[in-house]
Amino acid sequence: MPHLDLSISDDQAIAIADMFRLMGDASRLKIVLACLGDPRCVSDIAHVTRLSPSLVSHHLRLLRAARILRSERRGKQVFYVAADAHVRSVIADMVEHASEDEAGAPH
Amino acid sequence: MPHLDLSISDDQAIAIADMFRLMGDASRLKIVLACLGDPRCVSDIAHVTRLSPSLVSHHLRLLRAARILRSERRGKQVFYVAADAHVRSVIADMVEHASEDEAGAPH
């Protein structure tokens, strides 16, 4: 696999960076990962991520606005899940690849 | 491919989010993409990305510190390139996958 030379438009760069920026916060990343499988309600997400329900809710709003997660109400609770299979695979791949790393020889 | 349930430690989340955060800025993303192929000198990067050399240099420092790029001096110029093949493939995959999207039905 030779040198690849990815060049993208400014608009593309902004759009892609936006997606990365959302994953670029540990709290949000954990929230997304918690919603990759079956739908989870907010309090559940708060519990497994050990974040306050309020904070989770704030982040969920951003993730829903970016169409990374979608929400569905069931009674009192609102369940969140990855918006679609594509988002699921993209996120999973990103994390999978990124976590292969961790080599980290010292500076 | 059934439901996957990625759970990661707090430290892992922070490490992975750190990587994403660096890609979460359009200027930096363009800089990284410019360095995925052959090594490029700073002024070259500034030119193709249409960013000021100073700004590019600031970003390059972060990217080098994160071991995403490495630098090599040749005479007056300093060339930057993806740190290794793994970084290259991870970044390329991330962008490739993320750019497949762009569907974006209105809110």
Add this chain to the structure above:
DNA sequence: AGATCATATGAATATATATTCATATGTTGG
């Protein structure tokens, strides 16, 4: 050494954004 080019650095600033707390909205069950 001095001049010039290339890159790096530091301060200053403006802006974004993560988090908390208080409060509101919405939903179910008695």
Add this chain to the structure above:
DNA sequence: CCAACATATGAATATATATTCATATGATCT
């Protein structure tokens, strides 16, 4: 309707960070 619960929202705050400008460092050439 009222109480209890679940989620959402708004303001306030603290912190991070992107960018610019001015200046410094480093390298080459005469």
